Amino acid sequence: MQELTRVTLQNEMDLILAHKRSMRLAELAGLSLSAQTTFATAVSEVARNTIDRGKNGRLILMVNPDQREKYIIAKITDEESQTKHYEGLTYARRLVNKYNISFDSKETAIELYFEIPVSTKLDIQKLDEWKKIFRNEPAVSPYDELKRKNEQLQDLAQKLEEREQQYKMLTNALPIIIFTLNEKGELIYANEWLKRFTGSSLQQLNTTHWKDIVHPDDYDSFSVLINNQQLSATRASAIKTQCRLRHRNEDDYYWHMASISPLNDESGKLLYWIGYIVDINAQKLVEETLKNNHELKEAQRQLKENQIVLETNIKELNRSNQELQQFAYVASHDLQEPIRKISFYSGYLLDKYKDVLDETGLSFLTIMLSASKRMRKLINDLLAYSRVERQQLQFKPVSLTQIAQEVVKDLELLVSEKNATIQVDELATVDADEGQMHQLFENLIGNAIKYAKDDVPSVIHINCKPIDDQLQILVKDNGIGFDEKYLPQMFALFQRLHSSEKYEGTGLGLAICQKIVSLHNGKITAQSQEGEGATFIVTLPISHSSSVTQEKDWLANGLPEYKPAHK
Template sequence: MDYLRKEFYDSVKLNDTIFDFIQNSSLDGLMYWDLENPGNDWISDKFWDTLGYSPNEILNRPSSWRTTINPEDLKSVNKNLQKHYDDPSFPYDLTSRYKHQNGSTVRIRCRGLAIRDKDNKAIRMVVVCSESPKEKESSEKFRQLLEIAPDAMIIVNNDGRIVMANQQTVKIFGYSKEELLGNLVEMLMPGRSASHHHHLVGQFFKSPKTRGMGSGMKLFATKKDGSEFPVEISLSPLKTEDGMLVTAAIRDITEQKRSEEIRQISDRLTLATQAAKIGIWEYDIVNNLLQWDDKMFDLYGISKSSFSGAYGAWQKGLHPDDVERSEEEVRLAINNKKKFDTEFRIIWPDQSVRHIRASALVQRNDKGEPLRMVGTNWDITERKRSEEIARKMASLKSKSKEMEQFAYIASHDLKEPLLTIKNYAKLLVEDYGSELHGEASHFTTSIVKASTRMEELITGLLEYSMLGSNHRQLKEVDCCKTIESVLHDLGGLIKSNQALVKTENLPMIKAFPLEIKLLFQNLIQNAIKFKKEGIQPIIIIAVEKIDGGWKFKIEDNGIGIAKNHKDKIFTIFRRLHKQNKYEGSGIGLAHAKKIVELHNGEIWVESEPSSGSSFYFTILTELL
C-alpha cells in the first residue's frame, strides 16, 4: 500500500486543488512559518474564517495570529515552541484561546512539526489548527438560539460595539449584519438618548454594582431610514473568559403602544360621552365588522339582538338619499383623502327620520394601511328642526318685509308716474282736445315717458313678487353651462363694452335653474354697467366649497360702492345713481338677494369707491 501514499504525496505536490480540499475540509486552519526569517508566516484563509475575519482585514500584518491569541496563552505557546525546536522528540500540541472578531473567545488546538536542515536545526514550522469540538458545538448552539429568538438580539462588547446580531435585528432595523458588526450600538438609538446610553454602558462595565441594567425598559429606537419606533429592551450580562459582554433583547412594541393608546382613548371617550349621550363605535376594516356600545343602539332605535355587526347593518339603517354620500365619506377617510366628519339621516324601525352627526379617526399600521375606524355618533335631530324653524321664520320675516316694501311702493313711488299720466292726460283733454300740435306734442311725449317708466316699475315689482312663489324643484345645475348661457344672452352688452369675464372651474350645485341663471345675469350685468370710464371691464368669477354648499365671488374693477351704501343696494327700487347716468329700475340686486335667500344663503359686498366691488353669495342646499 506504500505506493498509494507515494502517489498521494506526488498528487498533492502537482495539484493545488487537492491540497486546498484537504486543508479546507479537515482543518480549521493551517500555518507555515519561516523560522530563519521570523515574521514571514503563511496562514490559510480557513484560520481567519474560524475567527470571523476576512483575509483582507489581516493583510500586511506579519505574525498577525499572535495578535489574536490570549496574552497569557501566548507565553505558553512560545515556551512549547522553543522546546520543540530544541528537541524533536518533544511534541508541539497545545490548545489556546483566541479572540473572535465579534469579541468572543474561541479555543483552538494547534499541533506543529518543525522541518529541519541536515544539521537538525529547525528552519520551517508546519502548524495545523482545529477548533475545540465542544467549543465549536457550544458556539454553534448559541448562534442558533440567537437566530430563532423572536426578538432582535445583539451582543455588545465593553467598547459599546456590536459583536453579534441575529436576523431579526436585520429585519427590524433595516441594517445588514455587515453594517451592524463593529459599530457602536448608539447607531440604533435616537440622537437625544445616545450619549446617556453610552454613559450607562460605561458604568455597566466599570462596576459590578451597576450591572443590573434591568429588563422591560421602554425606550425608543431608530431604524436605518431614520424613523423612530417604541421598543422594550432587556439587558443581561454575558461573562466570557475575555471579559464581560452585554446581551440585549429588543422587542418592537409599536402595535402594543397603539393598542394602549386606543384603550386610553376609549376610556376617555366613555367617560366624556356618558353625559353627552354620544355613541361610540369601532369598525374593523380588515374583517368588515362593526362594534357598537350601548348608546349606539339607542341612537339607531334597535336592539342588540337585531344587529348583525356587519358593515351592511349600518348601511341598512341609512336614509336612501344619504347612502351613496355617506359611503363615499367612509371611503375617502379610509383612503386618507379626507377627515371623516359628516352628517346623515337614519330611518328608525317606526319609519321616523333622525339626523346623525358622525366623526372618526382611521388607525393604520406602520405601512400606512388602514386597520380600523374609531368614532362617535350623536343625534342632531332637534338641532336640525330648530334650524328649519329658524329658516321658516326668517322666510316669513323676509316676506313680511316684502309686503311692507310693496305697500310703501304702491302708496308712494307708484303714485308719482301715475299722477303724471293723469295730469297730462287731463290737460291734453281740457285744453287741446283732438288737436295735437304745439305743446300737445310735448305733453304727449311726457305721457309716453311716464307710462314707460311706470311700466318698468310695475314689471320689476311683479317679477320680484313672483320669485319663489312657484313650486319648482331643486335640481343639479351645471354652473359652467349656466354662465355660458348668461354670457350668450349678454353678448351684445359684453361686446359693446369690450368686457372680459374670467371663470375658475365651477361646480355642479343643487339649485333652482332659472333663478340661479337670473342671479348670475344680474350680477354680471351690473359689473359691466357700473364700469369706469375708459377702462375695460374685467369680471372674475370664483368659488370655494363650504359646509353645506358653496361660496361664490364675483369681482369687478368698476366704480365701487361707498361704505354707507353697502346695505342699501339690496333694497328693492333703491338707486344710488341718477336715471340719466345709469339706466335701470333699481331692482336687480333685490332680485339677487331674494334668489340667494331662496337657496338658504346670504349675499354681501366688499367694496371701496373707485376700487371695484366683490359680491359674495352662498348657496346652501346640499343638506336639503
C-alpha cells in the first residue's frame, strides 16, 4: 500500500479537511460523484468518532495498486487502545467494500477499503503525481494553511533532531575528539571522547580555559585556538597546533594534533569554528626516538634480519620436527615385525624345547622374551605418541561421560583382574577430538589401576567441575601415590619413578596425556603423597578457542611480526 497524504484529527476543522481530501482521492481514482460522496461519508463517520472519543487521531489516505483488486484506503488511527463499539463504524462499514479493525498496546486502527475500477492505471508515476497534487493543493481555509505550516515545521524539527542525533552518533563513533567553538572561543559542543579523555565537562573547560588539561609548555600555542581576539582577527582557513594533553586518570601527558576551521554562512559571516583533536603520541615518540638515537635504524635493520633468521630457524625446526615424527612413526612401525618374530620364536623355544635346554639357556630365553615384550610395548607407545603429533584434530562436542564409560568397558578384563572399582560421575560435554579424549582417559585410568596397592582393592573416582569457561577433570585413586617433588619429570618422555620389574611401562603414558592436553589448549597436573593415592587434574576449555589454531599456525609459519601497541 502506498501512502498519499495524512490529516491529524483534533477538531471539526480537521473533519472538514478529512472529508475534502477523501473526496479528492476518490475523484483521482476515477470514481463517480456518488461514489466519491459515499467514500468520503464513510471516512467522515469514523473520523468524527475518533475526534470525539479518541486521542491524537489521524487519517492516512492510501491506495492498493494490486492489478487484480484495486482499492483506495482510509486508515484512521488513535492512541486509545480499546475494543469498544464505534458508532460511526456501524454506518460506515455499509458504505465501503470491506473494513478491518486492529488493536495493540499503542493504538487502534480502522481501515476502510473502497474498490476502484480495475482499468484505472496505478503505476509509480501516477502515484507520484497524486502525492504532488495533495502536497500542492491550495488551502481551503486559514486554519488549513496554519495546519500545513505547523505540520511542515514539525516535520522540519523532527528531521533536524534526527540529523542532530545522527551527527552525534557519527562523531561519538569516530576515535577522535570533535568539537565546535563560538566566536569567543568557547566550547558549544563536543563528542563523548573529549570527556572520556579529559574528565571535564564543556562548562569546566570553558571556565578553566583548558589550563588543567594542556601542558604548561604548550599552553601558549594552544591558547590561539580559544583566544577570541586572535580568532576574530585571523582569516586563516585552518589553525593547527601540536600540544600535550593530560589524561583524566593519569599524570602523564600525551601528544595531540589540534585543528580548527571556520564555518561561514552564505554571506561569509562566521557561524562557529569546527575542530578536532587527534592522538599523535606514538608518532611523536617515534620522531623523538629517531632524533635522539641515530643507531635505531641500524638496530631496526638488525632486528628485521634476526626476525628473518628466527623465522627460518622456526621453519627448519618444524621441518626437522616433522621429519623426526615421521622417522619415529616409520621406525617404530618397521621394528614391529622383527620384534614380533623375536617374541614369537623365543616363546616357541621355551614352549617346545624347555626340556632339552639347561637352566642357563632357559634363563636367557626368559630374559629375551621379557625384553622383546617390553620392546614391543615401547614401540606401541612410540607409535601412539607419534600419532598424537601427526593426526589432524577434529574438534566437535564430545560427552566425557560416554568416553569414560567406554574406556571402563574396554579395560573390563584389567579391572576384573585387579579387583578395581571405578566410579564415573556425570561429566560435561566439551569441544575436543573424540579419539584423543578416549586415549587420554584410557591412559589415566590404566595408570591408576597399574599403581594400585598390593593388598588393597583399587578404587578410582572420576568427576569434574566447571571453572569459568573451563572444565576441571579429576581422576582420583587410592594407590601407592608419589612424592610431588618428582611431578615435573613424570610427564616427560621415558621418565619412570618405579622399576619396570615391579610396574610395567615405558614412561610414555603420561607424556602422551601431556601432549593430548596441550594440543587441546589445556593443562595437566597431579596431587599426591606417598602411600596416600594420587589425583590427576586435567583442565580443558569447554569451548575450543581459536588460540589453538593460531598457535599451530605460528609454529608452522613462524612468529608474527612484532608491532608495538599504542597505549
